[in-house]
Amino acid sequence: MIAPKKPFGLMDNSFQSAGGYEGVKQLVDVFYDEMAAQTVAEKIHHMHTDDAALRRDKLTRFLCGWLGGPRLFSETYGPINIPKVHAHLDVGEAERDAWLFCMERALARMPYDPDFKHYLQEQLKIPAERIRQVSQMARRAQSTPHG
């Protein structure tokens, strides 16, 4: 009998489906390689200021906790609010979609269950859209004259 798949969102199922820490690290490496290679991602690639190793470590650690695994980001870098850390950046629909496109390309290169790839891509659209909204609100607040 084939065991039913465990629902991805429960416990640390997503973290395990992503291959644990090593799997997430590989996903992030492939993701940033895609970002450096894709013309559509040129603008967001150049928005980054952290050195490549630090940037990869931050996203890897963040995603481990976000996927229900150990909260490795806060252990090393302290608490994080995802929309807030992006609020200084100008993230519109094009930037959001370029980020998600690189993730889609990265997931296609990973040896994951196709259902998990789809699930993860859909879930990532939520914080990506939230980042866009907060970024645009911050932009509007800056351009509104005060007094």
Ligand code: HEM
């Ligand atoms: C919506 C499109 C997105 C764009 C354009 C974007 C871009 C960036 C940029 C430019 C940085 C700064 C890194 C540096 O200075 O080198 C950053 C940091 C980061 N991003 Fe994103 N990002 C996006 C979406 C996401 C999403 C969806 C997540 C998580 C699910 C995420 C997680 C992070 C993390 C954890 C950091 C490190 C923050 C820190 O320095 O404390 N990003 N992002």
